[in-house]
Amino acid sequence: METPLVPMRTVLFQSERNGLTYRVPALLPVPPGPTLLAFAEQRLSPNDAHAHRLVQRRGTLEGGSVRWDAVRVLGTAALEEHRSMNPCPVHDAHTGTVFLFFVAVRGQTSEAAQITAGRNAARLCCVTSPDAGRTWDGPRDLTAEAVGGAEQDWATFAVGPGHGIQLPSGRLLVPAYTYRVDRRECFGKICRTSPHAFAFYSDDHGQTWHNGGLVSNLRSGECQLAVVDRGQAGSVLYCNARSPLGSRVQALSTDEGTSFLLGELVPTLAETAWGCQGSILGFPAPPSSRPGDQGWSVGSKKTPFAPSLCPGTQESPEEGVRDTPEGGGLHGTERSGNGPRDPGLREPSPEPGLGGDRRGWSLELLRPSATLTQSPTWLLYSHPTGRRARLHMGVHLSRFPLDPHSWTKPWVIYQGPSGYSDLASIGPTPKGALTFACLYESGARVSYEEISFCVFSLGEVLENVLPRAEPPPLGGKPQQQCWPS
Structure with missing residues (x-):
């Protein structure tokens, strides 16, 4: 049997004998060239509570390879008496500015402690660079501006991690999640919290920032975003998020991330035990993939699009979302006061900031059609393929991004322990x-020994993903459907 191709990798960040550890990679290409900016958390130990500062390496494309400069600690990306976490860069193509978002967490306050107490210790911060990461200015604390009054209902929050995006309209989007406080009835203690993905956005090239509505109906955490072009039907914003529900959660926005429609489970993208961050990347489909062209025989062909809007029936026991090196994160931080009714079964709130106004939902977007034609946008997704442990970094492809059943089986680009990644x-x-890069956690014994970088082409993806079985005919057993009333 022929051995599958594995891309050559370069180790960019390596754990040291004194305990210094690098976690949570983020990767951003900046034109021209492009210059590649690789970021990570530098921790004094693998523990979340021992995160310290953010680090960076700049890469320059030279022929078919990348030349990297030395590791650099970003001293300005910090608040006094806070630790810097979750690098999330985004580039404004109109101004050339690179924004590096992160959360600054007070002292060694863990995410679990914030969730238990219901008291947020995180600040939303960013630094900017006008010269593709050569220099960085001082930190901006955007918490009051971008979070505002919502902070009283958030036990904690974080951005990304991984890259943000800019829409064709110019809007900048930074993926994020929060632990929303759902109930405070136990003698002043927190009785229930639930994690929800959302986005921060700016419509004035980063001068001001705002928070968008939550993916309200399913527990969803660390997330990334992509623009999906639907041809004549216009574009939608696609969110793919970590979840403790056994598979990934996806949600769509028809208003550029101001709000999200109901989320749904993606059964073809299984989660690792306790969940793990994953990366999503949208890109234009190659010209030879036009409808009627059979040149790309990957995945399902014309699959019916029948999304389930009743995902709450598939839920699993509650877990938390923040990551720990032991494969944790999802470490049971939602346990206190679990009642019989799960927040995953909630109807979305009609109030702004909690899923958007129902009257604004575009049901036509979600209704299934008899056939699903080739999408002008394809998606890549990276995530460990192990079900019980963080093992074997895999890359999946979807040619029909709005269909949660359209993902191919993975191409494993690294055999062994692996964790967070960014495409x-x-x-x-x-x-x-067309060429892609992946920055991912890897190791021989555990997934946080190093952070590796590799490059591969779309052709290599197509050669290595395994075709899925043909979907059942439309006349077969009907798929469950449940439309909002």
Whole structure:
């Protein structure tokens, strides 16, 4: 049997004998070239509570390889008496500014402690660079501006981790999640919290920032975003999020992230035990993939799009979301006061900031059609493929991004312990092949020994993902459907 291709990798960040550990990678290409900016958390130990500062390496494309400069501690990306976590960069193509978002967490206050007490210790911060990461200015604390009064209902929050995006309209989007306080009735203690993905956004090139509505109906955490072009039907914003429910959660926005429609489970993208961060990347489908062209025989062909809007029936026991090196995160921090009714079964709130106004829902977007034609946008997704442990970094492809059943089986790009990752498109090769990069946690014994970088082409993805079985005919057993009333 032929051994599958594995891309060559370069180790960019390596744990040290004194305990210094690098976690939570983020990758951003910045034109021209592009220049590649690789970020990570530098921790005094693998423990979340021992996160310290953010670090960076700049890479320059030279022919078919990348030349990296030395590791650099970003001293300005910090608040006094806080630790810097969750790097989340985004590039404004109109101004050339790179924004590096992160959360600054007070002292060694853990996420679990914030959730238990219902008292947020995180600040939303960013630093900016006008010269593709060569220099960085001082930190901006955006918490009062971008979170505002919502902070009283959030036990904690974080951004990304991984890259943010800019929409064709110019809006900048930073993926985020919060633990919302759902009830405070136990003698002043927290009785229930639930994690929900959302986005921060700016419509004035980063001068001001705002928080968007939550993915309100399913527990969803660390997330990333992509724009999906639907041709004549317009574009939608796609969110893919970590979840403790056994598989990933996806949600769509028709108003550029101001609010999200109901989330749904993605059964073809299984979660690792306790969940793990994953990366999502949208890119234009190659010209030879036009409808009627059979040149790309990958995944399902024309699959029916029948999304389930009753995902609460598939839920599993509650877990938390923040990551720990032992494969934790999802470490049971939602346990206190669990009642018989799960927040995953809630109807979305009609109030702004909690899923958007029902009257604004575009049901036409979600209704199934007889056939699903080739999408102008394809998606890549990276995540460990192990079900019980963080093992074997895999890359999946979807040619029909709005269909949660359309994902291929993974191409394993690294055999062994692996964890968080971030994908980037780095443009065509000299021969014209669309090329991607992945920055991911890896190791021989545990997933946080190092952070590796690799490059691969779309052609290599297509050669290595395994075709899925043909879907049942439309006349077969009907799929469950449940439309909002």
